[in-house]
Amino acid sequence: MIPRDMSWSYSTLNYVSSLAEKTTHVTFIVTFDQPLYWKAKTIVAGEPDGSGMQSIVVRLEGFHTEMSLLGYIGKLMDNSGL
Numbered sequence: 001m002i003p004r005d006m007s008w009s010y011s012t013l014n015y016v017s018s019l020a021e022k023t024t025h026v027t028f029i030v031t032f033d034q035p036l037y038w039k040a041k042t043i044v045a046g047e048p049d050g051s052g053m054q055s056i057v058v059r060l061e062g063f064h065t066e067m068s069l070l071g072y073i074g075k076l077m078d079n080s081g082l
Contacts, residue, residue: 009039017052029057034064 013030020028032040040058047053060068 006039006043009036010043013040013043013053013056013058016056020055021052027055027057029059031059031061033061037061037064 009032016028016030030040037058037060044053044056044058
């Protein structure tokens with residue numbers, strides 16, 4: 001499937017949701033890289049309350065989280081003269 005297509009993210013989250021229903025786990029954590037993260041967050045946020053997808057926690061992959069933090073620090077220090 002093409003990653004930029006929303007159906008790819010939806011089918012992945014749907015699969016994880018079906019796994020969550022079959023197990024005793026309450027919360028599943030799924031990590032995505034940055035472009036897919038936004039799509040997955042949009043899908044989970046748009047699901048109705050009580051949906052199996054509401055129990056999925058969508059996280060940003062570690063590298064993208066670190067780069068986002070470094071970019072924020074760079075913005076803060078931009079005019080500091082250091």
